[in-house]
Amino acid sequence: xxxxxxxxxxxxxxxxxxxxxxxxxxxxxxxxxxxxxxxxxxxxxxxxxxxxxxxxxxxxxxxxxxxxxxxxxxxxxxxxxxxxxxxxxxxxxxxxxxxxxxxxxxxxxxxxxxxxxxxxxxxxxxxxxxxxxxxxxxxxxxxxxxxxxxxxxxxxxxxxxxxxxxxxxxxxxxxxxxxxxxxxxxxxxxxxxxxxxxxxxxxxxxxxxxxxxxxxxxxxxxxxxxxxxxxxxxxxxxxxxxxxxxxxxxxxxxxxxxxxxxxxxxxxxxxxxxxxxxxxxxxxxxxxxxxxxxxxxxxxxxxxxxxxxxxxxxxxxxxxxxxxxxxxxxxxxxxxxxx
Numbered sequence: 001x002x003x004x005x006x007x008x009x010x011x012x013x014x015x016x017x018x019x020x021x022x023x024x025x026x027x028x029x030x031x032x033x034x035x036x037x038x039x040x041x042x043x044x045x046x047x048x049x050x051x052x053x054x055x056x057x058x059x060x061x062x063x064x065x066x067x068x069x070x071x072x073x074x075x076x077x078x079x080x081x082x083x084x085x086x087x088x089x090x091x092x093x094x095x096x097x098x099x100x101x102x103x104x105x106x107x108x109x110x111x112x113x114x115x116x117x118x119x120x121x122x123x124x125x126x127x128x129x130x131x132x133x134x135x136x137x138x139x140x141x142x143x144x145x146x147x148x149x150x151x152x153x154x155x156x157x158x159x160x161x162x163x164x165x166x167x168x169x170x171x172x173x174x175x176x177x178x179x180x181x182x183x184x185x186x187x188x189x190x191x192x193x194x195x196x197x198x199x200x201x202x203x204x205x206x207x208x209x210x211x212x213x214x215x216x217x218x219x220x221x222x223x224x225x226x227x228x229x230x231x232x233x234x235x236x237x238x239x240x241x242x243x244x245x246x247x248x249x250x251x252x253x254x255x256x257x258x259x260x261x262x263x264x265x266x267x268x269x270x271x272x273x274x275x276x277x278x279x280x281x282x283x284x285x286x287x288x289x290x291x292x293x294x295x296x297x298x299x300x301x302x303x304x305x306x307x308x309x310x311x312x313x314x315x316x317x318x319x320x321x322x323x324x325x326x327x328x329x330x331x332x333x334x335x336x337x338x339x
Contacts, residue, residue, distance in 0.1 A: 003077040004038045004046070005093035006059065007068035009210040010121045017092045018057060020119065024090075025055045035080055039073030040064045041098075049080060066212045068093070071100030078114055086113040094121045096130075098212055126209035129154040129178060134201045134216040140191040142225050143247045148172075150201055152183040160205035164189075167198055178205070191222045225249050227267060231258060232274035239274055239303070255280035265292040275305030278313035290318040 002021050006014070025034055036047040036056055044061030070093060081087035089109070095102075095118075106116050133151035140146055148164060157180050164172040164187065172187050191197070200217040208214065227249040230239055243250045251268075255276050259265050265288055278286075292298040300322050302308055314320050315327035 001049075001077045001081055001087060001089045002034065002036045002055075003073055003089050003091045004036065004059075005040075005068060005070070005073070005091075005121065006038045006063050006065060007040045007096075007098075008065045008212050009068065009096055010092075010094050011065065013092070013121045014059065017119075017121075018055070018059075020092070021055045022057075037073070037077050037080065038063055039069060039076065041067035041069055043069075043073045043076035045080065049082075067098045068096055068212060069100050070095070070097040070102035071105035074102060074105040074109070074116070078109060078112055081112070081114060083112070086115075088115040088117060090117045090119060092119045092121055096210075096213055098215065099217070127156045127158070127207045128209040128213075129158065129160060129203060129205045130210070130213035131201060131203055131216045132182075134199065134218050136199050136218045136220050139221045139223060140197075141223050142191055142194050145188055145190045148187045148189055148199065148201075150185045150187075150203075152178060152185065152203055154178045154180060154183065154205075156180055156207075158205050158207070160203050162187075163202045163204070165200045165202075168200075191220075194222045194224055196220075197222050226269035227251065228270050228272060229253065229265075229268040230272045230274055231255055231276050233276060233280065233307070239272060258285050259288070260285065262288050262291060265289060265298065266296055268298065270299030270301065273300075273302045273308070273319075275303060275307045276312065277307040278317055278319070281319075283318070286318040290322055293322050 004017050021036060028034065031051065033049050033051050035045065035049040038044055038046050038059055038061055041064035044063055046059055046061050047056045074089065074091070077089045109116055130153045131150065132153045133149070135149040137146055150162065152160075158178050160176055160178050162172070162174050162176055162185060163170060166189075171189060174187070176185060197220050198217060199220065200215065202215045204214065225248065228243055228251070230243075230250060230252040231254070232252065233254060240250050240252050258281060265271065271289060289300060293300050302319070302323060305312075309325065310327040320327050
């Protein structure tokens with residue numbers, strides 16, 4: 001299976017690739033079958049699997065040359081190899097991919113008994129700037145201010161423009177000075193809408209040899225505003241005021257009205273015990289809180305006070321297991337003796 005990268009960065013290698021394939025097919029055994037596929041943003045079959053030992057002399061499939069999706073190309077080529085037989089993929093590429101993960105795609109080939117060989121394509125280098133990484137948290141909360149990080153690689157110093165869009169709507173546009181080598185830029189943005197959000201980053205510069213490596217995109221999930229449960233016997237309202245001032249949804253209750261089921265706790269992203277005695281909370285409720293934290297990732301906070309920690313009776317309770325402190329008082333024993 002011959003798999004040819006036809007993205008713009010290696011376009012000048014097409015004639016050389018075809019000559020390589022032709023020579024290789026001429027030397028095959030008569031029972032060997034082969035096919036030719038190509039890829040850019042998508043993959044196409046250039047020559048179907050057959051035992052005919054004459055290869056194509058030109059490419060006819062239509063591919064988007066502005067992208068190079070190595071992983072998708074490898075998956076496509078492997079799907080053309082019959083499942084009942086072993087096979088080999090010969091990949092022609094410079095290794096530059098605009099999306100996906102070619103390494104992960106290659107790892108899956110061993111389960112199909114498929115070998116992968118690579119014919120590296122080396123093009124004459126010109127001035128080039130490329131986006132190497134776009135980093136966004138995989139999940140956010142509505143109203144949360146987040147940091148977007150861009151890693152840019154360039155083989156020359158130049159001025160460029162960074163554009164970032166959210167669901168195809170431009171949210172950031174900034175002129176930057178790019179130095180030769182690796183560059184890191186960070187931008188702030190507030191997540192307004194809930195659901196899956198698609199961030200796309202693009203860098204634009206003059207005298208840029210390969211434009212297909214100038215875009216990257218990432219997807220994040222934005223959840224609704226976090227809901228916090230404050231538990232306190234005699235509250236002052238200070239914690240509630242602080243949390244609401246940061247845009248959170250806050251509910252306050254007394255210990256006697258705590259939920260008695262797991263689902264009752266899972267509706268909150270975090271639980272705050274504000275000077276609450278252990279005697280006002282049942283053993284079962286403590287176990288449910290412990291389960292919500294350890295198994296579902298909820299947060300738990302205990303503030304100080306005369307009814308908190310060891311003074312509040314939490315020694316050897318499920319709540320103690322959640323906190324980074326011991327509830328017993330440790331000290332050296334002193335022996336009073338006389339001569």
